[in-house]
Amino acid sequence: MxxxxxxxxxxxxxxxxxxxxxxxxxxxxxxxxAQGNQPGKRPVFGSARGQFEMSPDFDKPLDDFGD
Incomplete structure (x- = not known):
């Protein structure tokens, strides 16, 4: 240095x-x-609610992987 x-x-x-x-x-x-020393903002829990939906059969096994 x-x-x-x-x-x-x-x-x-x-x-x-x-x-x-x-x-x-x-x-x-x-x-x-100085900007790097500030802690970043964390998202509020539940702030993404309603922005996407999962299909009701999401956990159902896929037919492509059947025997």
Missing amino acids: LNYWEVYNKLQALSASYQAEVEDFIDFLIAKQ
Whole structure:
């Protein structure tokens, strides 16, 4: 891993426009990290009720697998 002085020296070697791009990228990474640290929302139990139906004979053996 680079230490802070190496990063600083490399940043100083860049033009001002590239330094601005690096700053934008760092801001993007900070926002991405903050977003990743938040726990995801879990769906509420039963929230998919009524969105699909199972056939009444779902558990009936299939004729294709008969002897």
